[in-house]
Amino acid sequence: MRDLASTLLSWDRFAVASVVAVRGSAPRPVGAAMAVGPSGEVIGSVSGGCVEAEVYDLACTVLSTSEPALATFGYSDDTAFSVGLTCGGSLDVLVQRDSPSLRAALQASVDGHPVSVCFSHEDRVFTESWMPPPRLLVFGAIDHAAAVAEIGRFLGYHVTVCDARPIFATVERFPAAHSVVVDWPHRYLARTHTDSDTAVVVLTHDPKFDIPVLSQALSMPLAFVGALGSRRTHAERLDRLLEAGVPSAALSRLRSPIGLDLGGRSPAETAVSIAAELVALRHGGTGLPLSSLSSPIHRTQESHGTDLSQRRRHAGRTAALPAAGHADGVPGAQCGQIPLLLGAGEVPRDARVGVGVRRR
Incomplete structure (x- = not known):
């Protein structure tokens, strides 16, 4: 969502859809976002085009009702043109309206400050941290x-x-x-x-x-x-x-x-x-053509710092399964208008976007 911040702040209202969990193979990672503006304009993406139309319709509904929604999109083998991820994975998408606290977080991110945010829906809590760009x-x-x-x-x-x-x-x-x-x-x-x-x-x-x-x-x-x-x-x-x-x-x-x-x-x-x-x-790639490899296309971040030649030698190995809903990240300072994250204002190093249970 941070990548869309400048445009979102220029709109008087918007609905934003964020990928909060990925299972199996999916075109976009956890944290990918798509937003719909006041006149129906759209920016960003939550998939490679597989479910964009369905998410767009859902975002339009949220924009008009102001009621957040959480939807799951998965592989569909009924027809090649039905809504679903033809790559075989599934993803959860949280759609929400703009709010003063969300706008404050986006503005803080644009200003170059590290920000932690917390979103909730029903009995689930989603956390995300936005670091300044490298x-x-x-x-x-x-x-x-x-x-x-x-x-x-x-x-x-x-x-x-x-x-x-x-x-x-x-x-x-x-x-x-x-x-x-x-x-x-x-x-x-x-x-x-x-x-x-x-x-x-x-x-x-x-x-x-x-x-x-x-x-x-x-x-x-x-x-x-x-x-x-x-x-x-x-x-x-x-x-x-x-x-x-x-x-x-x-x-x-x-x-x-x-x-x-x-x-x-x-x-x-x-x-x-x-x-x-x-x-x-940065992302642990081999630099080799994907057509020559048998390893998963979307890999985890654990190979950071490994030399390219070493990764090429081990390219055929099976990659470890990623933890659903998590990605590599670094904690940042809390925006004053955003709810305290996990009750302590900190983000675990291994959780840029995470899923949890709301504490009652």
């Missing part, structure tokens, strides 16, 4: 950076482009970036906020920029550190980083040459390659 720091104001900024924003990152050369680092050249900074990359990286979800992409392939910023990045607990360049450039860069005092263990974290092997050459194609590696590492 940061993508792109160093090097070149054409490739514009493409990386655009696809990074599309993927939900808060994108910053940084370069020490003011003639190149301009807002006009990087309209997709949330911010454009003129500063030496290593100096900016040292002073800006980062965390374990932050991704750093270095595109300058110029030693006077690369070595200081990569030395800084590899000393920090970041999610991803990658650098553009040929294999020869990479080999020379490793020697320079060793000379600069970067430990060998830290160098093993460097993704260079950056990106997956897609065969593309243009800035846009290179950006897709870089984004593919970011997504694979």
Whole structure:
């Protein structure tokens, strides 16, 4: 729902449908949302199109009656065109009207604050936490950076482009970036906020920029550190980083040459390659064609931090069954106008969206 926040806040009323539980295979994960606005307009999605029409009708009803509804949609083999998930899974969808507390939570999320919310219906309680978007720091104001900024924003990152050369680092050249900074990359990286979800992409392939910023990045607990360049450039860069005092263990974290092997050459194609590696590492993918694998398409998040090559070797293994209604997440501060979650204002680390029993 957080992804829809800006549009929802612009509507004077809306009904929003959220996936609160998934069993088996389903196109969208727990937390996916679709909303219907005051004039019947729709944004978001709760499936790959299998049940959208039915959920839309339900949301219109909730919008007019203000009565929340909880519905289950599952596989239907009666006819290929009947309402159901042809992929074989089932999902529960909670539909609710807008409220002052929900609007307050959405506004807090848009303002960059971590928020925990609690929804209830009949004897079930649903909790959700919305964290600020992860940061993508792109160093090097070149054409490739514009493409990386655009696809990074599309993927939900808060994108910053940084370069020490003011003639190149301009807002006009990087309209997709949330911010454009003129500063030496290593100096900016040292002073800006980062965390374990932050991704750093270095595109300058110029030693006077690369070595200081990569030395800084590899000393920090970041999610991803990658650098553009040929294999020869990479080999020379490793020697320079060793000379600069970067430990060998830290160098093993460097993704260079950056990106997956897609065969593309243009800035846009290179950006897709870089984004593919970011997504694979973030969600535990192998980077291999799905048609060549026998493992489940939708996997759990437990393989975070595992090297791509290791995941490729184990791609044929059966994945562990996910816990229904749960996804990986991190707790955040409570919005003052939202009911206290679980009575303590905290979200368990393993529950971005959870299902429970209301305490009477």
